[in-house]
Amino acid sequence: MVELKTIFISVFSGVVTSALLYWFSITVKRILIPAYQRMSYKGIDVSGEWTGEWQHSKPLFFSFSLSLQQNAHDLKGSFNILKTIDGKQEKITNMKVEGEIWEGFISLKCRTVSNKELSFGSALLKVNASELDGKYIFRNLVKAGEEIGSFNLKFSRVHANA
Structure with a gap:
């Protein structure tokens, strides 16, 4: 016992x-x-809401929104892409992002939220006063296009007063 x-x-x-x-x-x-x-952490604060747009060709236009939460160098958030053709909404792609900021550059890894269309990409952005400027390279889901696509990104900070 x-x-x-x-x-x-x-x-x-x-x-x-x-x-x-x-x-x-x-x-x-x-x-x-x-x-x-x-x-x-003594570096720049990039947390918050960012918006941008890109005119691919005359009928094809993209609007972007980026929402970032920051903890020191680590970044998390969401990246949304609205594709319009001739002013009509064609597609919305919602992605979750993870990355980091280091020496004035942001590196983000992006993945679609939905499992219905699996896409992913990477963005490299330079931090300027109230802008983020860089490139986005991604898996292209358009069947007639190349498998790897890219476009320029330019974000402006959305101010709380605006």
């Missing part, structure tokens, strides 16, 4: 110790490190 009690206490204390260590590691990774990074 004493051996059974010893085994039970040992197993129980092991489970409790494992749970406490797991909770501690999650607290450090999700709360303490991000809080420290926010306090010590």
Whole structure:
């Protein structure tokens, strides 16, 4: 009976110790490190809403919106592309983005939110005063086009007062 009690206490204390260590590691990774990074980060803040547009050809026009959340160098958010032909909405592509900002440049990895049309791409943007300027390269889902497409991106910050 004493051996059974010893085994039970040992197993129980092991489970409790494992749970406490797991909770501690999650607290450090999700709360303490991000809080420290926010306090010590001295770089530019690109969080917020950004918009842009691009005229591909006379009938083909793209409107972009980019929403970024920033924690020090790390970026997350959404990237939406509205494609219009002759002023009529053709397609909306919604993507989630992850990336980082380093020495005045933003690198973003983009993936579609929907599993119905799987596309992905990468953007490299230069941070200027209130603009982001760069290129976007992506998997082209247009059947008649090339498999890899690209276009220029130019975003302007959406101000809260506007």
